[in-house]
Amino acid sequence: MANSAWSESVLRLLRRMNNFYLPVSNRENCLRFKIGEAQVGWIPPHVASLLGRYPEVFSPPHDGAVSLSHSLDSYEKRSDAVDAVLQTLRQEGSLPCLKGWRDEKYSVMSKFSDPPLMWMERAATCLFGVKRYGVHLNGYTVSSSGEVSMWLARRSPTKQTYPGLLDNVAAGGLAAGLSIKQTLVKECQEEACIPAAIAEKACPVTTVSYTYEDKEGVYAETQFVFDLELPLDFKPIIGDKEVQDFYLLSIDKVKDLLATEDFKPNCAMVVLDFLIRHSFIEPDTEPCYQEFVAGLHQTLE
Numbered sequence: 001m002a003n004s005a006w007s008e009s010v011l012r013l014l015r016r017m018n019n020f021y022l023p024v025s026n027r028e029n030c031l032r033f034k035i036g037e038a039q040v041g042w043i044p045p046h047v048a049s050l051l052g053r054y055p056e057v058f059s060p061p062h063d064g065a066v067s068l069s070h071s072l073d074s075y076e077k078r079s080d081a082v083d084a085v086l087q088t089l090r091q092e093g094s095l096p097c098l099k100g101w102r103d104e105k106y107s108v109m110s111k112f113s114d115p116p117l118m119w120m121e122r123a124a125t126c127l128f129g130v131k132r133y134g135v136h137l138n139g140y141t142v143s144s145s146g147e148v149s150m151w152l153a154r155r156s157p158t159k160q161t162y163p164g165l166l167d168n169v170a171a172g173g174l175a176a177g178l179s180i181k182q183t184l185v186k187e188c189q190e191e192a193c194i195p196a197a198i199a200e201k202a203c204p205v206t207t208v209s210y211t212y213e214d215k216e217g218v219y220a221e222t223q224f225v226f227d228l229e230l231p232l233d234f235k236p237i238i239g240d241k242e243v244q245d246f247y248l249l250s251i252d253k254v255k256d257l258l259a260t261e262d263f264k265p266n267c268a269m270v271v272l273d274f275l276i277r278h279s280f281i282e283p284d285t286e287p288c289y290q291e292f293v294a295g296l297h298q299t300l301e
Contacts, residue, residue, distance in 0.1 A: 007288045009259035010272065014295030017265055020211040020218060021298060030218065032065040033128045035078065035117045038110045039065070042129030042218045042300075050089065057081045068118075078118035079105075086124045097123055097216045100160050105176040106132060112222070119176045126217030131300065132173065135184045136223045136270045137202060139169035139192075139230050141248065148278070150254050150271070151236060153192070154245045155264065162264040166257060169236055169246065170194065171223075171267065180204070180224050191243055192236035194228075202228035205277065208269050211300040220300040225270055251280050269296055 020027055020042075031048050033041035043051070043066050051058040051066060059067045072078045090098040100123045107116035108130045125132050139151040151169040155162055172187035174180065181200070188199035209222040236246040249257075255275060258268050273296050275281045276289075283289040 003286075006255075006259045007286065011288055011291060011295075013258075013265060013268055014210075014292065017210040017212050017269060018295060018298045020213045020220075020300070026213055030129065031061055033130065034065045034067040035108070036067075036070075038114075038117065040108050040110055040117065040128075040130055041220070043127070044129075044213075044217055047095075047127045047217065050094070051085070054085050057085055075116065075118055079120070082118065082120060086121055095127065095216070097126055102160075104173065106130070106173065107176045116176065122173060122175075126219050129218030129220055129300075131220045131222065133180075134171060134173045134221065134223045135180055135187065136168045136171040136208075136225050136267065137184060137188065137199075138225065138227045138270065138274045139194075139236070140227070140274075141230055141232050143232065148251050148280075149248050150251065150274070151192075151230065152247050152249060152254065152257075152271075153236070153243045154247070156242050156244050159242060164244075165264045165267075166262050167243070167264050167267045168270055170199075171270075174224075184224075184226055190240045192246065193239045194230075194234075194236060198230070198234070199228070202226040206273060208266070208273055208296050209299045210266070210269065210295075211298060221266065222299070223266060223270060225273060227274070251275070255280065272296065 019025055029045050030042040032039050033043045048061060048066055057069055059069055068078055072081050089095055090101060102122045104122040105119040106122050106125055108118045108120050109116045112133060141149050153167040153169055155165050155167050157164045170188045170191045172183060174183050184202060185196050185199045188194035203226060205227050206225045207222050208225055211220040254271060257263060258272060
């Protein structure tokens with residue numbers, strides 16, 4: 001693929017994953033989701049209209065915001081009350097995202113460093129535009145001659161989201177109550193059978209942040225990214241059946257794949273970041289270098 005065509009394909013990916021910031025987005029029509037004085041998300045209009053049926057949980061829209069009732073004055077009360085509403089909406093079947101209910105609890109807070117104000121079912125987070133966090137691992141090897149190759153996973157065709165697409169060697173959402181490193185080690189063991197003794201050597205290197213919207217809701221996400229140089233004789237093994245295969249690919253091949261539709265989009269962003277940080281993409285030869293870097297670090301305020 002010609003360099004200009006490759007660059008434009010990557011820019012399209014970054015625009016897609018940051019479409020909530022575009023002038024044509026639905027952001028102006030969304031309502032801020034507040035708990036007390038803290039804004040913790042963005043609620044699309046079609047969701048806000050449903051929440052009006054539950055005044056004991058959600059206060060009526062005021063000044064561009066929907067707030068949790070002040071009577072819900074603890075982590076447990078907020079979590080239980082919102083979960084009861086979501087269970088009702090799930091049974092009604094009017095919100096497609098709730099058909100993918102996972103029984104996974106995600107923490108809700110304004111910033112990652114803030115104490116969680118409640119937990120929310122993972123499948124429902126896009127309805128409220130709350131920030132979601134995950135961990136992604138770049139697993140790579142370095143040959144005796146210095147050549148870098150990268151391990152990639154092919155997602156199972158039965159995965160709920162993005163079935164059959166390329167993924168990082170290990171990745172997963174950050175559930176309530178687990179640390180970042182605990183999540184990384186757990187996902188390494190479950191998805192790729194990477195022993196804890198190896199996984200714990202992974203180095204935290206950056207975050208990748210983006211916010212996009214679709215017809216179901218708003219996805220404000222930050223991925224904590226780790227790099228791990230794997231032994232040359234190590235081969236990931238399929239663990240929890242979320243993966244159908246693993247491939248060890250040259251950096252040139254990985255770079256080519258970034259410009260295709262074969263990658264899960266946020267995983268492509270994590271790999272793009274790796275290529276930039278390791279100087280496989282350089283500002284003297286990539287005219288869109290600055291746009292790439294900016295598009296990988298768009299944090300929703």
